[in-house]
Amino acid sequence: xxxxxxxxxxxxxxxxxxxxxxxxxxxxxxxxxxxxxxxxxxxxxxxxxxxxxxxxxxxxxxxxxxxxxxxxxxxxxxxxxxxxxxxxxxxxxxxxxxxxxxxxxxxxxxxxxxxxxxxxxxxxxx
Numbered sequence: 782x783x784x785x786x787x788x789x790x791x792x793x794x795x796x797x798x799x800x801x802x803x804x805x806x807x808x809x810x811x812x813x814x815x816x817x818x819x820x821x822x823x824x825x826x827x828x829x830x831x832x833x834x835x836x837x838x839x840x841x842x843x844x845x846x847x848x849x850x851x852x853x854x855x856x857x858x859x860x861x862x863x864x865x866x867x868x869x870x871x872x873x874x875x876x877x878x879x880x881x882x883x884x885x886x887x888x889x890x891x892x893x894x895x896x897x898x899x900x901x902x903x904x905x906x907x
Contacts, residue, residue, distance in 0.1 A: 832886030
């Protein structure tokens with residue numbers, strides 16, 4: 782079993798930056814592909830943002846955020862990051878990290894991920 786704990790969320794003004802972290806435990810981190818999703822207020826849909834392969838060599842970013850968000854992975858620290866720049870009010874959401882022992886982090890479907898964190902709230906004020 783893998784435990785994921787997100788951190789780094791908070792309140793930020795439009796145009797600002799945040800770096801989210803997701804620490805993993807319970808399994809060798811290099812065997813897990815990771816991804817970031819978000820869930821906006823009032824919706825049950827989780828939007829795929831970015832994913833990264835087990836090795837960290839392959840990264841996938843959703844088109845709508847690829848110019849502002851960057852995923853990275855540090856296997857030595859068992860941590861995956863999401864650097865978010867030029868934040869907008871519409872980025873306000875609960876952000877989740879997710880892990881998969883099967884895929885390569887490219888899948889945008891939540892059902893393809895086996896492990897989820899509890900989420901960290903990001904609020905962007907205008």
